[in-house]
Amino acid sequence: GIQVEQSPPDLILQEGANSTLRCNFSDSVNNLQWFHQNPWGQLINLFYIPSGTKQNGRLSATTVATERYSLLYISSSQTTDSGVYFCAVRSGGTSYGKLTFGQGTILTVHP
C-alpha cells in the first residue's frame, strides 16, 4: 500500500515563529487532507488539498502531486496551534474514505 512519511516528527517553537511541515507519499493520490489533533484529542480538518495551494488565515498548504509531497505552513504560531498534525492520503484503486495517515508531527508552541 501507499506509504506516508511526515517530517519532522517533533517541532518546538516559540510563539510567533513560522514553521513548515512536510508530507511525502509513495504513490499518486487523488485525496490528500491535513488534520490537526489538539491536546484534547479532537481531530480538526484543516485542508482538502490533493493538488495546488490553499490558504486559511495563518495556515496554508501546498501539494505538488507530480513530486509526491505536500507542505503545511504555519505562520505566527500560537500556543493553541500545539498538537499533532497529520497528513492523510488516498491513492487510486482504494475505496473512497480509506485514508492512509502519516505518523504525524508533534508541534509544541511555547509562550
Next chain:
Amino acid sequence: NAGVMQNPRHLVRRRGQEARLRCSPVKGHSHVYWYRQLPEEGLKFMVYLQKENIIDESGMPKERFSAEFPKEGPSILRIQQVVRGDSAAYFCASSAGTASGNTIYFGEGSWLTVV
C-alpha cells in the same frame, strides 16, 4: 468538524464486556468510515459503510468487531468480549459522496478504555 457526532466520548469497559460506539454522520452524508487510533500512533482505517451495506472492511479485525449503518439511525461499531489491546480512540468520519472533491469529515472520537 462539520457535524459528525460520536457518543459516548469516553467509555470504560471491563475485559470480556461489550462496547458499542455510535456515530451520526453529517446531515445528508450517506458514507461512513471508522478509524482506530492506538496510543502514540496515527489513525488506521477499519471499515467503510454506506446505508445498510458494508463496502470495505479490510481494516477490521476478523473477530469480535462488527459495524453496521442501518437505514434509520446512527452507525454502530460493536466490539464484543473486549481485551486490553482494544483500548484506543475510535473515530468516525463521513462524506457526502465518493467523487473527487468530497472532503471526509471526522468526529471528535470515542475513547475506549478496557480495564
